[in-house]
Each structure stands twice: as structure tokens, then as C-alpha cells.
């Protein structure tokens with residue numbers, strides 16, 4: 096039992112432990128599960144990290160590669176930088192070299208310009224030394240006809256190299272001619288051109304050149320100048336040379352070449368380039384003009400711009416073909432006109448900008464002929480005569496030029512004066528000048544008229560000005576007089592006011608003294624009884640005569656006695672005066688009238704305590720009561736008063752203390768003067784004037800009239816003599832003026 100119990104207990108314990116173990120197992124299995132989940136997460140994380148690691152490894156590899164590339168590049172850049180530095184240094188070196196080369200080039204350019212100039216001068220000197228006018232002589236071979244006729248050469252060319260030509264005569268006599276060069280019949284075109292080739296350079300250097308062929312008809316002039324297709328003459332060759340030199344100089348010079356062609360036929364000029372395209376009948380006549388010294392121009396002549404030899408030759412050939420040619424006994428194709436080809440060259444030196452303008456004249460003259468020999472008739476005869484005439488004139492011109500004669504007979508030549516034509520004036524130009532002169536004259540005339548009228552206006556204005564000046568002076572004089580008069584009146588008014596004030600003060604003081612004495616008397620009577628009164632005693636009274644004396648003293652110094660309590664201050668006096676004036680305007684007006692008008696007998700005589708200066712103007716002093724009042728209506732009787740704005744400001748007193756006082760007085764005076772004095776229009780004389788037209792003018796007029804009236808009354812009011820002369824009035828005026836100074 097016990098065993099059973101033990102076994103049961105053991106079983107129970109084993110069961111409990113089993114349960115615990117089961118629980119433990121469960122916990123462990125749960126823990127294992129959670130660990131497995133965690134492991135799974137860790138595995139995932141690990142794989143992610145592995146992937147990241149892999150990516151980073153790849154990136155690292157790429158960066159490494161890039162780094163290597165960049166390293167290579169940086170090395171290359173370093174090399175480039177060093178190369179660039181070297182290049183910069185090289186460029187700087189080149190720049191400095193260029194600068195030095197440029198300055199060198201500039202120097203060389205200058206030197207070259209100088210050298211070119213020197214060369215040009217030397218070349219020109221050489222040409223001059225050879226002769227500005229050079230004469231070459233060419234003899235053609237005998238033609239078939241001459242040979243057939245059995246003619247022989249009459250010229251000896253033994254000394255041709257020295258420029259001598261010997262003409263054998265029929266007799267034994269020989270004639271020797273000297274030329275710059277002599278070409279024998281065997282010498283070809285090229286040989287002839289050799290002597291003329293240098294002129295092409297002269298033309299391009301800016302010099303004018305003229306080559307012409309002169310000679311008897313049929314002697315080979317046209318052949319020499321024009322030549323044939325197989326044997327080109329001077330014209331072709333010199334043009335060819337010209338363009339060759341232009342080509343050589345194209346780096347240094349720029350040229351502009353134009354050509355023209357004209358002929359002088361029967362002393363008339365025709366444009367061959369124009370006639371080449373149009374019928375000769377329609378061509379207009381041309382004339383040679385000298386536009387400046389040594390510069391000639393044919394207005395209206397066609398000038399063809401050419402840029403190369405072919406163009407130039409084509410143009411000149413067109414002209415040559417249009418030339419008048421006729422058959423004569425001497426020459427089957429005789430030129431009946433002078434053919435002139437002109438090549439105009441405008442050059443510009445590209446180095447220094449120097450410009451040149453030159454001309455090359457190539458002239459094939461018509462041949463001189465003996466009319467008798469050629470047996471010319473009709474048109475041919477006329478042509479021959481004109482040709483001979485013009486050639487003769489040309490001979491004279493050349494002779495004069497060669498001998499450097501002062502007078503060159505250009506006027507004899509017409510058409511062949513291309514070398515140096517005299518200055519001609521265009522008819523159209525002349526008429527234009529005439530028109531201009533006419534207009535200028537008209538302008539001049541109209542301007543003269545304007546000036547005259549202006550002078551008259553000025554004169555009249557000056558006269559008016561003078562009159563105005565005179566008027567102004569008169570007015571100024573009047574104003575001065577009025578001003579002085581006004582000052583006098585002010586003075587009088589001031590004195591009057593002072594007197595009035597003094598009188599008032601005196602009267603008041605008298606009254607006060609009287610009242611005081613009465614009071615004292617009363618007091619005396621009141622204090623003593625009747626019994627005590629001494630009837631014999633007399634009250635000591637101030638003598639009656641003493642008061643006026645005292646008053647007189649006070650009146651003399653109304654503003655100075657400050658000890659007296661009854662004495663008025665200046666302001667009080669002023670206010671008193673104003674009060675009085677306001678209270679009794681009639682009296683004030685009367686008072687004013689006293690100052691302005693003749694109060695005469697109506698006014699009571701008052702002794703002025705302040706000595707007044709002697710008055711000679713306007714009206715008598717108040718003391719002049721003896722003077723009878725004028726019976727006739729005085730101009731002052733016509734005076735009426737009316738209020739108006741202040742006329743003239745009183746002069747400012749300079750005294751500082753008295754300034755306020757004087758201002759006060761002035762204000763009173765101003766107020767009294769504001770009642771302006773106006774004279775009624777007089778029946779004559781001053782009737783034209785308007786009273787009150789202007790404040791100042793009215794016052795001036797009024798006072799002036801009053802003054803005149805006073806001046807008229809002077810003799811009546813006790814003046815010396817019945818009719819005082821006008822000078823007396825002036826004297827009075829002067830005296831009045833003297834008061835103010």
C-alpha cells in the first residue's frame with residue numbers, strides 16, 4: 096500500500112515533472128520557432144547585405160577604373176597645360192615679334208615710300224633731262240609704187256645713231272636735221288616703242304604725257320601710232336606696258352583707268368566713241384575747257400572705264416574705226432582728221448593714301464600736204480586747208496613751248512589745243528553768273544531800302560525818346576518840388592500839433608493849480624474858526640503872473656519835466672491829441688486848415704512857444720492876422736477833403752529814442768494828410784487834368800496848385816511889391832527847400 100502510495104506519489108511526481116517538461120518543451124519549441132523566424136530574417140538581411148556588398152564592389156571597381164582614367168586624363172591635362180604655357184609663351188613671343196615686325200614694317204613702309212618718291216623724282220628728272228619735249232624721226236621704206244617709179248632714198252642714215260638725219264639734195268648740198276632719235280626704215284615697231292615705253296611709268300607716277308605723230312601725208316604716222324595686227328604701234332604697246340606696270344604695282348597702288356577717243360575734223364571736235372555707235376550727223380560738237388592750271392577737260396566726252404588691256408584696246412579701236420578717212424593721191428587711206436586718244440589714270444598709293452591724276456594723250460595727226468601736189472578738190476581741199484592751218488598753228492605752239500616763250504599762241508589753234516588750252520568760260524556758266532549778280536544787286540537794293548526805312552524809324556524813335564526824356568525830366572522836377580513842399584507841410588503840421596498839445600497841457604495845469612489853490616483856501620477857512628480868523632491876513636497866493644511864467648517853462652519843455660506828477664508823458668500827449676481830434680473832427684479840420692490854409696483874421700492870434708522858421712510859401716503863418724484875407728476866391732478855397740489811402744510814407748527818423756515819438760507824430764500827420772487836397776478843375780489852364788486820376792498824381796497836382804496859388808498870393812499877403820517877379824517864387828521855393836536841409 097505504502098508502495099502503492101509511494102508509486103502513486105512517484106507517478107504523480109513523475110506526471111507533474113512530465114507536465115513541467117512538456118511545458119518546458121513547448122516553451123522551448125516556441126523559442127526555437129521564434130529563433131527560426133529570426134534566423135530566416137537574418138538570412139534575408141544577410142543576402143541583402145551580400146547583394147549590396149556585391150553592388151558596392153562593382154561600383155568600387157567602376158570608380159577605380161574611372162579613377163584610373165581620370166588619372167590618365169589629368170596627366171594628359173598636365174601635359175596640355177605645360178603645352179599651353181609653352182604656347183602662351185610662344186604666342187607672347189610671336190606678339191612681340193609681330194609688334195617689332197610691325198614697327199619694322201612701318202619703318203620699311205616709310206622708307207619704301209621715301210624711296211618710291213625718290214625713284215619717282217629721279218625718274219621724272221631723268222625724263223626731264225632727256226627732254227620734256229622729245230622729237231623722234233622715223234622714215235618709212237619706199238613703197239612699191241615709189242620703187243616702181245624708180246625713186247631712191249634721199250636720206251642718209253649714216254649718223255642716225257647720233258640723232259642726225261641728212262637729206263640729200265638734188266644738188267650737192269645736204270641738209271642736216273637733229274632729233275632726239277632717228278629710226279631708219281629697217282627699224283621695226285618694237286624699236287620705236289623702246290623709246291616711248293618709259294612714259295607709261297611716268298603716267299602711272301602722276302605725270303601727263305602726250306605722244307603724237309606729225310608729218311607729211313602718207314609717211315607712216317598712222318602706221319607708227321596704230322600699227323597693224325602683226326605689227327602693233329605705239330598706242331597698243333604703251334597701253335600694254337601701262338597695264339603691265341599696273342599689275343606689278345597692284346599691292347602698292349590702286350588705279351582707275353578710263354579712255355576716251357575724239358577727232359578734230361575741219362576744226363570741229365567729235366566724240367569717236369559716240370560716233371562709233373551713232374551716225375556722225377547726230378553727234379554734237381565738243382569743246383576743250385581748261386578747268387584748272389594744266390588740267391583740261393572736254394565736257395560731254397564719253398569716258399569708258401577699262402580694267403585691262405583688251406578692254407582698253409577694244410574701246411580705242413572702236414574710236415579709230417569711226418575716224419574720217421579718205422582717199423587722196425598721196426595715200427589711199429589718208430586720215431582726214433586729227434585722232435586723239437586719251438587715257439585717264441587715277442592712282443592711289445595704298446601705303447600713304449597719296450592720290451594722283453594724270454593723262455596720256457596718244458595723237459595721230461592728219462598729214463600735212465601740198466594741195467598742188469595732191470590735187471585736192473572740193474571736200475578734200477577744204478580738209479587739206481584746215482589740216483595745214485591747224486598743223487601750222489601747232490608748229491607755232493610747239494616752237495613757243497620749246498623756246499619757253501612767254502606767249503604760247505594757243506588761240507590760233509582750235510581743237511589741237513589739248514596740250515594747254517586757254518581758260519574758257521562756259522556760256523551757261525556766264526549766264527548763271529550774270530543771273531547771280533542781278534539777284535545780288537536786287538537784294539542789295541532791297542536791303543538799302545530797308546536800311547533807309549529803319550534809319551527813319553530810328554530817327555523818329557529817337558525824337559520821341561527825347562520828348563519823353565524831356566517830359567520825364569519835367570515830371571521829376573515837379574516831383575522834387577512836391578516832395579520838398581510836402582516835407583514843409585509836414586513840418587508845419589508837426590509844429591501845429593506840438594503847439595496844440597503844449598496849449599492843452601498848459602490849460603490843464605492852470606485848471607489844476609486853480610483847483611488846488613481853491614481847495615487850500617477852503618481848507619484854511621474850514622480849519623480856523625471865524626473868531627480866529629484874522630481878517631487882515633491875506634492868503635499868500637502865488638502871483639498870477641507867476642503861473643504863466645511857470646507854464647511857459649512847462650510849455651517850452653512839455654515832455655521833459657518828469658518831476659511834475661501832472662505832466663503828461665509823450666504817449667499820453669499823443670493820445671490826448673488823437674482823442675481831441677477824434678472828438679472834434681471839425682476843430683481838427685480847422686486846425687489842419689490852419690496849417691494848410693490862410694486862417695487869416697478868423698483864427699485867434701496865438702503865440703508860438705517854439706520859434707518857427709520863416710515861411711515864404713503856400714500860406715501865411717497864423718500870426719499874419721494883420722494880413723487881410725484875399726477877397727477873391729483863393730484856389731485853396733476850392734480845396735475839399737476826402738479820405739484816401741496814404742500818399743507818401745513819412746521819412747523814417749533816425750533817432751532811436753525819438754523814433755517811436757516821431758513815428759507817432761508821423762502817423763498823426765499821415766492821418767491828417769490822408770485827407771487829400773484836391774483842386775476842382777479850373778476853368779482854363781489845368782482844366783484838362785483830372786483830379787484823382789491817381790493818388791500820387793492827384794496829390795502832386797493838388798499841392799502844386801496850392802503852391803502856385805500861394806505863390807500868387809505872396810504879394811497880397813505882405814510880399815515886397817505888388818507884382819513879385821517869377822524869380823521871387825523860385826527864391827521862395829529855394830528857401831523852402833532850405834528848411835529841409
Ligand SMILES: Nc1ncnc2c1ncn2[C@@H]1O[C@H](COP(=O)(O)OP(=O)(O)OP(=O)(O)O)[C@@H](O)[C@H]1O
Pocket residue numbers: 234235236238280310311312313314315316317318319426428429430431460461462463
Ligand atoms: N615703217 C613702215 N614700214 C612699212 N610700211 C609702212 C611704214 N610706214 C608706213 N607704211 C605704209 O605706208 C602707208 C601709209 O602709211 P600711213 O597711212 O600710216 O601714212 P600716214 O602718215 O598716216 O598718212 P595720212 O597722213 O595720209 O594719214 C601704209 O600703207 C603703211 O602700211
